[in-house]
Amino acid sequence: MTPAARISAAIEVLADIDARRRPASDALKDWGLSHRFAGSKDRAAIASLVYDALRRKASAGWIMGDNAPRAVVLGMLRLQRGLNVDAIAALCSGERFAPEPLSANERERLDKADLSGAPPHIAGDFPDWIEPFLQRLLGDDLVPEMQALATRAPLDLRVNTLKVSSREEAHDALPHLGAVETPLSPLGLRIMPGEDGRGPAVQSEPEFLKGWLEIQDEGSQLVALLSGAEPGEQVVDLCAGGGGKTLALAAMMENHGQIYATDNDARRLAPIHERLTRAGVRNVQVRTPRNKADAVSDLDGRIDCVLVDAPCTGVGTWRRNPDAKWRLRPGSLETRRKEQATVLDRAARLVKPGGRIVYITCSILPEENDDALSSFVERHEGFRPVSHEELLGKPGLGFLKNATRRTAYGLQLTPQQTGTDGFFVAVLRKA
Numbered sequence: 467m468t469p470a471a472r473i474s475a476a477i478e479v480l481a482d483i484d485a486r487r488r489p490a491s492d493a494l495k496d497w498g499l500s501h502r503f504a505g506s507k508d509r510a511a512i513a514s515l516v517y518d519a520l521r522r523k524a525s526a527g528w529i530m531g532d533n534a535p536r537a538v539v540l541g542m543l544r545l546q547r548g549l550n551v552d553a554i555a556a557l558c559s560g561e562r563f564a565p566e567p568l569s570a571n572e573r574e575r576l577d578k579a580d581l582s583g584a585p586p587h588i589a590g591d592f593p594d595w596i597e598p599f600l601q602r603l604l605g606d607d608l609v610p611e612m613q614a615l616a617t618r619a620p621l622d623l624r625v626n627t628l629k630v631s632s633r634e635e636a637h638d639a640l641p642h643l644g645a646v647e648t649p650l651s652p653l654g655l656r657i658m659p660g661e662d663g664r665g666p667a668v669q670s671e672p673e674f675l676k677g678w679l680e681i682q683d684e685g686s687q688l689v690a691l692l693s694g695a696e697p698g699e700q701v702v703d704l705c706a707g708g709g710g711k712t713l714a715l716a717a718m719m720e721n722h723g724q725i726y727a728t729d730n731d732a733r734r735l736a737p738i739h740e741r742l743t744r745a746g747v748r749n750v751q752v753r754t755p756r757n758k759a760d761a762v763s764d765l766d767g768r769i770d771c772v773l774v775d776a777p778c779t780g781v782g783t784w785r786r787n788p789d790a791k792w793r794l795r796p797g798s799l800e801t802r803r804k805e806q807a808t809v810l811d812r813a814a815r816l817v818k819p820g821g822r823i824v825y826i827t828c829s830i831l832p833e834e835n836d837d838a839l840s841s842f843v844e845r846h847e848g849f850r851p852v853s854h855e856e857l858l859g860k861p862g863l864g865f866l867k868n869a870t871r872r873t874a875y876g877l878q879l880t881p882q883q884t885g886t887d888g889f890f891v892a893v894l895r896k897a
């Protein structure tokens with residue numbers, strides 16, 4: 467397919483997403499099935515155009531004075547891809563499979579690409595109802611932070627120290643990937659996406675198949691490190707899902723001690739088995755829930771560290787999942803808050819005296835972070851937040867003190883400040 471034909475296809479997919487209010491991944495899959503002539507490179511390029519358009523949906527619509535899919539794609543080519551009006555006009559030739567030629571109004575608007583006077587939710591590309599929540603955390607940084615959350619995320623890898631002795635060794639074994647060391651996580655390697663938004667097929671690399679590497683955002687690596695998990699501890703990963711944090715903690719514990727990994731959704735937990743094997747993890751017991759029975763009831767009062775990687779709105783991952791921001795509704799925030807209270811209350815019973823809960827979200831909304839914890843400590847008097855100094859006092863993590871935002875209960879990572887997904891972490895110790 468020509469670049470112009472791919473743009474026409476992206477416009478078609480966005481129209482389908484709008485008309486049928488469906489997830490972008492479903493619309494892209496259907497498009498691929500009904501256009502079998504399109505090869506894998508075409509489909510990846512179209513997906514990248516669609517996701518870039520979703521990243522900049524509000525600002526692209528604003529500069530074009532129109533929120534229709536064509537206008538959003540044209541505006542995105544200008545704002546996100548940096549094409550000038552002549553380059554966009556050359557793509558919109560009106561020839562076979564290419565979009566219709568630009569109108570005089572479109573040319574003029576693309577030429578100006580004027581975002582001055584745009585309100586924060588337009589300049590920062592997020593739903594307007596969420597502004598007061600974001601404002602509470604971000605204040606004057608609201609627009610730059612949200613603009614950073616509207617960019618493409620890099621592909622981050624965590625080097626698995628159970629399989630490879632150092633980050634350098636993994637880096638040197640894969641020179642063709644063009645990876646660089648992540649600036650904050652001592653275990654991270656970073657690959658920037660190509661022009662078309664695609665990255666290399668890391669999962670096919672022999673080193674990946676041997677378990678040397680895991681795909682994990684640098685922010686996720688850092689919050690795992692901030693848990694302070696140590697060899698010999700008894701740990702419960704209460705919301706283990708596919709096991710991203712479980713694997714990171716197992717490596718920190720050097721396979722010594724015990725991690726019990728569970729989740730209330732057995733389907734989400736299923737991939738963990740294969741991942742544990744590949745990563746050479748030997749200290750994890752997977753507790754799959756059966757018939758709604760509590761899978762860790764025998765562990766109450768015995769645990770040093772309960773990891774609560776809580777269900778959340780995922781606002782912090784909008785760089786990777788821009789579709790989600792336009793689908794988020796106030797009701798889902800309320801639902802997530804109730805789930806957070808439920809998992810925190812369950813965690814409290816597991817912790818032994820002197821033990822701790824490590825609370826993590828991939829959200830930047832205080833309602834899911836500090837607010838969830840202040841209600842929790844009201845309900846559970848014996849728990850107190852660990853100070854920022856203690857949290858950052860872990861060997862090798864002191865440099866984070868200038869990179870992260872301090873909140874009343876913990877630390878907030880954000881794309882502009884830490885160059886990571888938005889993550890929150892706090893540790894609550896039981897007296």
Ligand SMILES: C[S@@+](CC[C@H](N)C(=O)[O-])C[C@H]1O[C@@H](n2cnc3c(N)ncnc32)[C@H](O)[C@@H]1O
Pocket residue numbers: 704705706707708709710711712728729730731734775776777778805808809
């Ligand atoms: C953020 S995801 C976990 C991601 C995972 N820890 C990782 O690093 O790959 C949150 C998980 O919480 C689980 N969850 C939601 N409510 C729960 C509950 N009451 N008890 C246990 N798990 C729950 C969800 O099924 C989901 O897998």
